[in-house]
Amino acid sequence: MTTFAVPKLHFDGSTVDVLWDNHEEAIHWFEKFMSWEVGQKENWKPDPRCTEGKMTRMNWGTWLISSLSSVRLPHHFAERGTVESNIRLCWRTRNLKQLHSHYKSNGVRVTDIYKGPGGTTYFDFWATYEGIRFTAQEDKQIQEQGIVPSWIRLGVSDLEKSIQWYRNYLGMEMESDFSKDGYVIMSLQLNHQRDQKSLWVLEQLTEDAYIGKIDGPVRPICWVTDREDFFNYHTFLSESGIETSDIGGFTTRGMVSFHAYDPDGNRLNFSSM
Template sequence: MRQKILVLNKNMMLRELLSMNMNVPKLYFDGQMVDVLWDNHEEAIRWYETYMGWEVQQKESWKPDPRCTHGKMTRMNAGTWLISSLSNERLPHHYAERGTVESNIRLCWRVADLQQFHNRCQSDGVRVTELYRGPGETDYFDFWATGEGIRFTAQEDKRIQEGFAPSWLRIGVSDLGKSVQWYRNWLGMDLENDWSKDGYALMSLGLNRRPGDKSLWVLEQLPENAYTGKADGQVQPVCWVAERSDFFNYQTFLLDSGVETSDIGGYVTRGMVSFHLYDPDGNRLNISSM
């Protein structure tokens, strides 16, 4: 009897997982949004040009939501969008909180001479951490870009010829095993490598508009005293849903399943639409479609 019950329970779990996978659309990493205050937009462009050697790829007056009175959108390197807007009301999705706790999401950029860049930041008064060892057995340091103090992370990679190259996203979590399963179940990520003995796991998600290529995400175990809770940081990873109808169905499915999301923002009838969700530790991920 006990064996029969175990078999039934296992079958029920398999059916639940199958149902879940059928309701989670194929997601693709689509770069990152950096929320910039309206009056700081041009200064932010100059900062990234000066310190990281980036170039403006695309620039337009674009409102992320019809409730905005004004909008600016500038695409820099590696799918990084600087977005600023003005509105007379709090928008359901397009916002970031400032002056609160730091997000546990780190957007990493690879550079050949980490110490040289660290020295330059220090000499120019840019806030930085000390160099530290992190995932991948390489050195890192965090730096707070622009006058707003938007945190990015530099990572050493001697193979880089010049400038900065995209790396992976690092996301701090309180329970590594549970978080790996959460990202597999609700975002459809694949587990590339399990280095839980070293405190992290390597996940992957396809890249939008680049068939066969992968984006890499590192889930890393947070220290016991680290803050966990919702954090709407200025650096926001974006996951893309190709089919517009799948986007709306996905948000409904998440809510029905008890996963907290924002209301949908953007151009609901026709155009870009977005919402965000939080992982169990309050890390914010944006979901978009067109």
């Protein structure tokens, strides 16, 4: 195995894989139900093998990405019509019950409100006509109305082993240990605000939860600053016995990406420029 130090990873926001024909309607859904706005809009292809592409940046570094291609791309794809991922991208709101009632009365599919990590309450909801799952979380300390970012929840089957795995292969740091309650809070630095951290909750799955690879449409992105480190990191993960995709994107010059799976099949996405 190659001797290699894991590069410093930074959380770089998230991408949402949207079907080509639904791209504009997805924008309107997020505008209507999450009060988001379009910050940037491009006809951008995530891979040179695409025939067409669309990329729309909305709030909090969240990009909607759609593409057309005649071949299966090595990285930019999502599997649909299967079980839900054990990755939850969470959004905080001041009045969870009010938001839950609003969504439900407007035909948005939601779960019941439930208790979760951090001693607070949550509900899952399915965005757009495609049914892309997000999670709302109550935070009474928020002063303004609307929805703001929270942490990323990762369901794992063995909490202690996963803590070490994320330390060893992503360089995550422990922020708070609530193992006795079935979860821990870990962190990566933010990419564009490097004095701040993104929080990642590893939580113990129930015994009946599905364990296995899931290529969901919602992808938190880990950024590798140095391009050479990015390619070496891909090799390191592969040689460490971790299943990784081939590298997609513009490998000669431009954005490059790949994904890898943790021991429970959670898909982790990595990019560089």
